[in-house]
Amino acid sequence: MPLVLFAIPNEQEKRNDYSIELPFVGSLILTHDVKGEVKGIEAFEPDRPPVAPLFFGFRIMVGVGMMMLLVSWYTAWATRHGLPARRWLLWVLSGFTFSGWIATLAGWIVTEVGRQPWLVQGVLRTRDAVGEITGAQLGASLTGYVLTYAGLLLAYMVVITHMAGKGSE
Amino acid sequence: MDLAPVFLIVMGAAVLAYVVLDGFDLGVGMLMPAATGEEQSLMVASIGPFWDANETWLVLGVGVLLSAFPAAHGVVLGALYLPVAAMLVGLMIRGVAFEMRMKAHGWHRDLWNWLFWAGSFAASFFQGVMLGRYITGFEGGFGYWLFAMVVGASLCGGYVLLGATWLVYKTEGELRRKALAWARWGLLWVALGVALVSLATPMVSETVRDKWFDFPRTLWLMILPAATVAIGIALWRATRKLEAGPRGKDLLPYGLAVAIFALSFLGLAYSIYPYVVIDKLTIWEAAAHPSAQKVIFIGAVIVLPLIIGYTIFSYRVFGGKAREKLYD
Numbered sequence: 001m002p003l004v005l006f007a008i009p010n011e012q013e014k015r016n017d018y019s020i021e022l023p024f025v026g027s028l029i030l031t032h033d034v035k036g037e038v039k040g041i042e043a044f045e046p047d048r049p050p051v052a053p054l055f056f057g058f059r060i061m062v063g064v065g066m067m068m069l070l071v072s073w074y075t076a077w078a079t080r081h082g083l084p085a086r087r088w089l090l091w092v093l094s095g096f097t098f099s100g101w102i103a104t105l106a107g108w109i110v111t112e113v114g115r116q117p118w119l120v121q122g123v124l125r126t127r128d129a130v131g132e133i134t135g136a137q138l139g140a141s142l143t144g145y146v147l148t149y150a151g152l153l154l155a156y157m158v159v160i161t162h163m164a165g166k167g168s169e
Numbered sequence: 170m171d172l173a174p175v176f177l178i179v180m181g182a183a184v185l186a187y188v189v190l191d192g193f194d195l196g197v198g199m200l201m202p203a204a205t206g207e208e209q210s211l212m213v214a215s216i217g218p219f220w221d222a223n224e225t226w227l228v229l230g231v232g233v234l235l236s237a238f239p240a241a242h243g244v245v246l247g248a249l250y251l252p253v254a255a256m257l258v259g260l261m262i263r264g265v266a267f268e269m270r271m272k273a274h275g276w277h278r279d280l281w282n283w284l285f286w287a288g289s290f291a292a293s294f295f296q297g298v299m300l301g302r303y304i305t306g307f308e309g310g311f312g313y314w315l316f317a318m319v320v321g322a323s324l325c326g327g328y329v330l331l332g333a334t335w336l337v338y339k340t341e342g343e344l345r346r347k348a349l350a351w352a353r354w355g356l357l358w359v360a361l362g363v364a365l366v367s368l369a370t371p372m373v374s375e376t377v378r379d380k381w382f383d384f385p386r387t388l389w390l391m392i393l394p395a396a397t398v399a400i401g402i403a404l405w406r407a408t409r410k411l412e413a414g415p416r417g418k419d420l421l422p423y424g425l426a427v428a429i430f431a432l433s434f435l436g437l438a439y440s441i442y443p444y445v446v447i448d449k450l451t452i453w454e455a456a457a458h459p460s461a462q463k464v465i466f467i468g469a470v471i472v473l474p475l476i477i478g479y480t481i482f483s484y485r486v487f488g489g490k491a492r493e494k495l496y497d
Contacts, residue, residue, distance in 0.1 A: 131247040141254035148258050152265055159269070 001026040001038045006059065009051045014042070049116040057109035064103040071096060097160070172466055173456040176237035177445075179469060180230055185434050187226035189331060189427045194220040196332020198263060198289025199325060200351055201282055208344045209282060213267070215339035215491035218483060220267065224260070225476065236465045241445040241455035248307040249299050256295040263288025290325065297324030297362075304366065304437070305373050306447045319365060326358020327430065334404075334422035337411065339491040345419075349408045352422055356404060363397065363433050370440050374448055377440045390439075397432045400425050 003026040007019030027036040041048050071092060078089070119126045194216040201209055235242045246253060262284050270281035301317030333351035336344065371378040381390060404425040411417045443451045456462065 131243065131250075133247060133250050137250055140251065144254060144258050148261055152261075155265070155269065159272070 001030070001036075003029065007055075009055045011051050047117055049113050053109055053113045057106045057113065060106035061103050061110060064099050064106065068096060068099050068103070094164075172459075172462045173237070173452045175466070176233055176456075176462070176469075177442075177452050179473070180233040180237070181434070181438055183226050183230035183233060185431060187223070187230060188434070189430050190226060191220070191223040192293075192328045192430070193331040193335035193423070194223055195263075195289045195293045196328035196330065196355070197335060198285055198332070199293065199329055200332050200336070200348075201286045201289075203351065204344065204347070208347075211340060211344060211491060212336065213270070215336060218487040221264070222480065222483060229476065233465075233469075237457055237462060238445055238452065238455040239457050241450055241452075244446050244450060245303065249302060252295040252298045252302065256292050256299070259288045259291030259293075259295065261288070263292060293325045293328045294321040297321030300324065300366075304370050304441075304447065306449065308373070316365075316369060320362060323358055323362025323365065326355050327362060328355075330355025330359050330426050331423070331430075334426045337408075337422050338419045341415065341490055346412065349412050349422075352408050352426075353405060355426075356401060359429060360401060363429075366433070367394065367436070370437070374440075376444070376448055380440060393432060393436050393439075397429055397436075400428050400432070404429070 002021035002023045004016060005020045005022065007016035007021075010017050024035075027033060027038060030036065030038050041051065075089065075093065079085075115121065117125050117127065119129045197212050197216050201212065204212060231242075231246075234245070266281045266285035266288055270278055270285060273281050298317045298321040301320030302313075304320075305313050305316060330352055333348045333355050336348035337352065340348065371381055381387060404422055407418070407422050407425060411419065411422070441447055443453070445452050445455050457465070
């Protein structure tokens with residue numbers, strides 16, 4: 001099985017469009033054998049999650065994580081060798097302010113969407129675990145949480161901008 | 170061995186501990202607008218080392234409800250979905266405001282102070298609403314919701330009482346004098362709330378009515394309300410007496426306030442037992458599978474002494490009058 005770096009999954013046709021692949025690497029990672037067999041998602045029909053959120057969530061998580069490693073390693077190396085802090089590097093670093101959150105959220109989507117339709121694998125379906133709460137109640141609470149977190153995010157950004165403006169003392 | 174009553178006691182103890190401990194810091198939060206800027210810093214310093222550990226009791230109570238009484242957890246938290254969500258938003262805002270107000274200046278600090286008050290108020294009010302909904306068996310209709318809101322307001326008064334008496338213990342001079350006056354206001358609200366709940370529960374449920382109005386047992390049971398009233402009067406007089414001098418038995422008002430909460434809680438527990446959802450679900454009907462109970466029991470035996478231990482330790486380390494500039 002190849003390692004698919006990027007593609008547009010096509011659920012109707014059950015294939016990947018425009019894919020960029022590394023042959024055999026997928027099998028190597030998952031089974032430690034270049035000819036290892038990995039079960040396809042068809043093997044789990046009909047109890048399988050939607051493909052797109054999983055496919056992109058996983059690649060965003062790993063991709064952002066890899067980029068964080070590269071940027072931090074390069075910056076550590078550059079600092080150790082006394083290279084002056086370059087403007088472009090500083091901009092890259094501030095661009096990574098929320099990268100940890102993005103990777104965590106993408107990973108969260110992978111686990112939560114990935115286990116559907118099960119809440120507890122093979123024991124309890126999400127459908128059977130839903131409580132007797134109306135859509136209006138859920139909508140109200142979700143709105144409340146989103147507004148609260150948006151406000152807190154704004155406050156957080158004001159604080160870090162303020163602290164960055166003060167510089168290190 | 171029947172573990173259901175054991176878990177009921179653990180859960181009840183956790184809820185009571187939460188109410189009297191987080192109650193005082195929520196109460197201090199609600200009293201913020203009544204104080205001057207300098208006093209506000211001192212008030213925050215007086216709850217600083219305690220407030221977030223106090224909230225662990227709520228987590229423990231709900232955790233025991235979920236693990237030991239899963240059927241009741243589904244019914245109770247399903248019925249209380251909206252007040253719980255509103256309470257959580259209040260607790261989130263309040264927790265963040267607590268940290269942010271110390272670093273903020275000018276109108277930013279005013280904003281965070283206001284949010285600290287608003288979050289404390291929302292959390293307290295919706296906890297009271299939850300209590301009001303719970304003891305009326307989640308009945309629908311305008312009257313029941315109005316009742317729940319009055320209980321919400323009364324619980325705010327109760328937390329103000331705990332907060333004010335806590336400030337009497339932790340502060341000196343002018344702020345302590347103010348706190349003694351606040352405590353009396355809180356006490357009046359508590360009297361209203363306890364009276365309302367005591368009258369409402371037997372009216373709503375026949376089971377509760379039969380338990381309390383069953384002569385001659387009623388005569389013995391009347392010790393409970395009588396003791397509550399006596400403690401209330403003693404608390405009122407203690408605040409008057411403490412006003413005379415700069416120092417006295419400053420922990421006494423808080424202790425008496427805790428006693429009022431404990432007695433009210435006992436009365437409520439007696440009303441509802443053996444139900445977890447009034448008239449609908451007993452503790453045995455709601456209990457988890459015995460094998461699950463055994464696992465939870467082992468966990469509780471390990472964790473509970475640790476929680477109690479660090480709680481006592483931290484209250485001893487940070488005992489006595491609060492000092493200003495704990496954070497600034």
